[in-house]
Amino acid sequence: MYSGLQAQGLFSRHFFLVLLEAVLCIGQNPPEGCGLCLNTCLINQKDLNNAIVIIPTYNEKENITLIIDAIMSLRKDYDILIVDDNSPDGTADIVKDLKKNYNTPTEARLHLMHRHGKLGLGTAYIEGFRYAIRHNYDYVLQMDADFSHNPEDLIKLYLACSEGGNDLSIGSRYASGVNVVNWPMGRVLLSFFASKYVQLVTGMPVHDTTAGFVCYRRKVLETIPLDEIKFIGYAFQIEMKFLTWKYGFHLNEVPIIFTDRTRGQSKMSVGIFKEAFLGVIQMTIQSWFKKYIVA
Numbered sequence: 492m493y494s495g496l497q498a499q500g501l502f503s504r505h506f507f508l509v510l511l512e513a514v515l516c517i518g519q520n521p522p523e524g525c526g527l528c529l530n531t532c533l534i535n536q537k538d539l540n541n542a543i544v545i546i547p548t549y550n551e552k553e554n555i556t557l558i559i560d561a562i563m564s565l566r567k568d569y570d571i572l573i574v575d576d577n578s579p580d581g582t583a584d585i586v587k588d589l590k591k592n593y594n595t596p597t598e599a600r601l602h603l604m605h606r607h608g609k610l611g612l613g614t615a616y617i618e619g620f621r622y623a624i625r626h627n628y629d630y631v632l633q634m635d636a637d638f639s640h641n642p643e644d645l646i647k648l649y650l651a652c653s654e655g656g657n658d659l660s661i662g663s664r665y666a667s668g669v670n671v672v673n674w675p676m677g678r679v680l681l682s683f684f685a686s687k688y689v690q691l692v693t694g695m696p697v698h699d700t701t702a703g704f705v706c707y708r709r710k711v712l713e714t715i716p717l718d719e720i721k722f723i724g725y726a727f728q729i730e731m732k733f734l735t736w737k738y739g740f741h742l743n744e745v746p747i748i749f750t751d752r753t754r755g756q757s758k759m760s761v762g763i764f765k766e767a768f769l770g771v772i773q774m775t776i777q778s779w780f781k782k783y784i785v786a
Contacts, residue, residue, distance in 0.1 A: 542630040542649055543570040545619035547612055551636040552580040559589055561642040572602045572622055574615040613727030620712045632706045640704040644747050648706035651745050658711050658740035662704030666744040673751035689729055693775050695736050698744060700729050711740050726767040739785030
C-alpha cells in the first residue's frame, strides 16, 4: 500500500513522463510505441469535436449500447448520430436513455434522429449528411451498428482524411487481399466479385466499392447534389463513391478486417443485389452525358 506522499510522487513522475513524451512527439513522426501518437502527435486538441459518426439502425437493441459505448471510449472524440427507422424493438428508446450519460447542458455528443418508418439505408445517410453539414462538422463518418466495422478503425479513417489529405477514406475489405471473418464462402465470393463488377463497369479505382465504413470531408457532401441520389439500398454506397470520384475528389482505401455480426439479424436481401447490379450500368451510362464540375 502506498502512502499519500508516495502516491503523489508516483503520479507526478508519471505526469512528467507523459508530458515529456507529448512534447517530444509534437512536429515529429510518432516514434514506435508512442502511447500518445494518436492523441497528441496526430490529433490536435482543437480538432477533438470536429467529427460525427452516423449509424443507421433498425432493430439493433442488442448492439446499440455496446457500439455507442465503444465509440465514446476511443482516444479521439466523436459525436454520434443515430438515425433510427422506428425500430419495433425499441432501439430509439435505448438511445434516448443513453443520452443522459453523454450529453450535458453545454455539450451534446449523442444525437438521435427518429424517423417514422423503414425508409431505406440511403435516405438515412442523406438525412444524416444534411444534419452534419448544418452543424458544421468537418469530417463525417458512417458505419454499421453491428460491430462488423471495428470502432477502433474510425481513427484510421479519420486520420486518412485529416492528416493524409484524402477527401474520402474507405474502410476496405479487399484493398489487401480478402479480409472478411465469419462469412460463408458463397457470400464472400458474391461480395468480392460484385465489387470487381462495379470496378469494371464504372472504371472507378476502388477495390471495395460496396463498403459502408467510410469518412468524408464535409466539402464532398456539400458538392455532391444529395437530392439527386437515386439508390436507397446498399447500392447507395456505390453511387456515393462514384460521384465523389467523378467530382474529382481524392479517394483512399484503408485496409480493415470485416467481421460478420454475432448479434441481431442481417438486413441483406436479393433485392439489394439486384438494385446494385442493374443500377450500376444505368448510373455509368447516364454519367457519360453529364458534366461534373471538378472540385
